[in-house]
Amino acid sequence: MxxxxxxxxxxxxxxxxxxxxxxxxxxxxxxxxxxxxxxxxxxxxxxxxxxxxxxxxxxxxxxxxxxxxxxxxxxxxxxxxxxxxxxxxxxxVDSKKKLHTKVPVHFMNQETNPAVKIGGAVISHVLNEVEIECLPADLPEFVELDLAKIEAGHALHVKDIVLPKGVALVAHLDAENPVIASATIPAAVVSDEAASGGAAAPSEGDKPAA
The missing domain is CATH 2.40.240.10 (Ribosomal Protein L25; Chain P)
Structure with missing residues (x-):
């Protein structure tokens, strides 16, 4: 620009x-x-x-x-x-020196994820940007994280991002590998599933024999 x-x-x-x-x-x-x-x-x-x-x-x-x-x-x-x-x-910017900067993360395939589409899971974006280092010529506008296969109760970390050639996470992110996205089942969904799967309560006329 x-x-x-x-x-x-x-x-x-x-x-x-x-x-x-x-x-x-x-x-x-x-x-x-x-x-x-x-x-x-x-x-x-x-x-x-x-x-x-x-x-x-x-x-x-x-x-x-x-x-x-x-x-x-x-x-x-x-x-x-x-x-x-x-x-x-x-x-x-010095074209010959690596720079440290933050780039946005684009989350891909969230809507088509089976855990979301069928299982009612909700995917939370814990981080929306990551800090990287690279030469100016290699700087991406954004990086992508594929959410197609994340399962309920699981999480993805920054190292799950496939970085372009010449781009690396900064040292502290590479060492700590923090969570970037997680999939959970909302309590309401769990309650509904438990209610629909539980045994029916006995009626008044079905009292157990003494």
Whole structure:
């Protein structure tokens, strides 16, 4: 995705407030052994871009004064109750250095899973994103977890994700291998099954002999 920003010369609280009032959002670009650069972006364009998943997990082409550089979105500050972006941080990307970042997980085949479709199981997504490391050229927009065969009472872990070539889990996730999705049978379903499978209660006329 291409993002257009402009150099920002005035800094400070008052300058940032005036910038926001004029429909702009202040930001900063840093990293790759270069000086940090203050920038400003069109707020409405940024707001719509932030609604796209790809904007948060892909290498972005940031154009400033006609020159383009590759960056990752690193931080976004939102107003506590207004639909307003207060500030954004971008980190420059070095094509030769591995980066650590989070990517979203897309859960596949949940609706066709037999435990869900027939057994009434509910699959819970414990994590919706995972932290990976890779070279910028290998960065995926997302990773997939296949839920086709998970059974009720079982769970899948982050190592069950089939990662693209050149992509690895960060060290702590690889060591801990936390649960990413689990399948359970709701208590109401269990109760209904128990009631329908239990023996019928004796009627008044069926009293046992003394």
């Amino acid at each position: 291409k993002v257009v920003a402009f150099e920002r010369n005035l800094q400070g609280t008052g300058a940032s407030r005036r910038l926001r009032n004029s429909g702009k959002t202040p930001g900063i670009v840093y990293g790759a052994n270069a000086e940090a650069q203050a920038v400003e972006l069109d707020h409405n364009a940024l707001w719509h871009a932030l609604k796209k998943e790809v904007f948060h997990s892909s290498i972005l082409d940031l154009e400033i004064a006609g020159k383009s550089q590759q960056v990752l979105l690193r931080d976004v500050q939102y107003h506590p109750f207004k639909q307003m972006v207060l500030h954004v941080d971008f980190q420059r």
